[in-house]
Amino acid sequence: MKPLPWFYAPNLDARPESAVLVADESRHLARSRRLRIGGEIIVFDGLGTTAKAKIVDISERGTRVALDLTAYAHQIEGRVRVHLAAALPKGDRQAVMLDMVTQIGMTDFTPLLCDRSVAKFSIRSAARWQKTCLEACKQSRRPWVPRLHQPKLLAEMFNTGGEAGRVVWLADSRGGYPTAVQKVTADELILLVGPEGGFSPSEWELLSDADIVPVTLAKTVLRTETAAVAMVSAAITMLGV
């Protein structure tokens, strides 16, 4: 039996008995997936709540889909936040990266503004990231949408307070493999991935003063998005969350 497809429906907190899908979600249901009245789907609110939904009405152009909701469930997130703070790769690679790390289990993303970043942060691409992450959640049946944070300079990452409750891993070929790294007991694991040109001397100065665990991911030189995926994967594996 094929698993039921997932759709995004906000405001499920109060566990309503019905809901309505509009815009992209309803069009996707009616046109791309060609689902019909009586069909069943799963809806999720991006905050851990899911429900089984039966399609009770589809408007003429598929712009509005009415649902009856049952079988609510709520999953709580893992005990450690897995926060990727990575320099931005170029173009399409941003979406590839966010798609994969969301599937694997990243909980937070901060674009890292580095001296040698190859891609600039743009509001337009950030708007698309939300959609990419939502699609990755549906694909991987993951009920929490990652939190996308404002871009930060490296210095700002170490200047936010809350350092006590967190551990920082840095993708750095001089470190050990993640299996040799100590178990993470903090509330948040920050995964720093620099740009392909590497950190600048002044950024390295900042990093050498910070309490950071260098982690090796391969013997080769990884592109930013590959390092990010390998890093999130190693973190999820180590944490078992």
Add this chain to the structure above:
Amino acid sequence: MKPLPWFYAPNLDARPESAVLVADESRHLARSRRLRIGGEIIVFDGLGTTAKAKIVDISERGTRVALDLTAYAHQIEGRVRVHLAAALPKGDRQAVMLDMVTQIGMTDFTPLLCDRSVAKFSIRSAARWQKTCLEACKQSRRPWVPRLHQPKLLAEMFNTGGEAGRVVWLADSRGGYPTAVQKVTADELILLVGPEGGFSPSEWELLSDADIVPVTLAKTVLRTETAAVAMVSAAITMLGV
């Protein structure tokens, strides 16, 4: 200082003092990278040998580049072959997968023909894979090009002899996280990744008879290419190769 760009030059075995780049490689050097006579690059033969090369001549249309070679080096591959046998994802995702796993350190790839494969194997795409893998090697400064094998049915994977010298991991949410998996002492680690629709009942029957270690990569449902990247990453990390 920027690292020197890599170019592919076969037949470096006898460590010749000069070599010639033609076709894609010479055009890429002369036109895309706009390198000039006197410039320096690294050449690699895909079999572990690299040399430093000085550009001594570029033909008028950039179709032929003559090089003087010095500073030969040979790196031997890791002690365990990391062999990905994965169902094919659709379209562009094939290239994304092969690019990333090559960067991270996969040594062999076999397309797995499964009952529920979403994409068919095509000779045309296989021809492109070689190029994708070569580009990933250049990018990640990796002197060995992965071996691309003929597509196989799942049954054929377990019918090739040499079972004694190998360990098989299967991406399967019922397994343990890779950190809990035993150390690999075999010569070859085969990483099985099924199609998004999962294995069929008869394929599961085959798998249950085989000596296989199920490995969990995430609590979510991963797309084929994401599972493949996470799997290769976990293998390289565990092996430390």
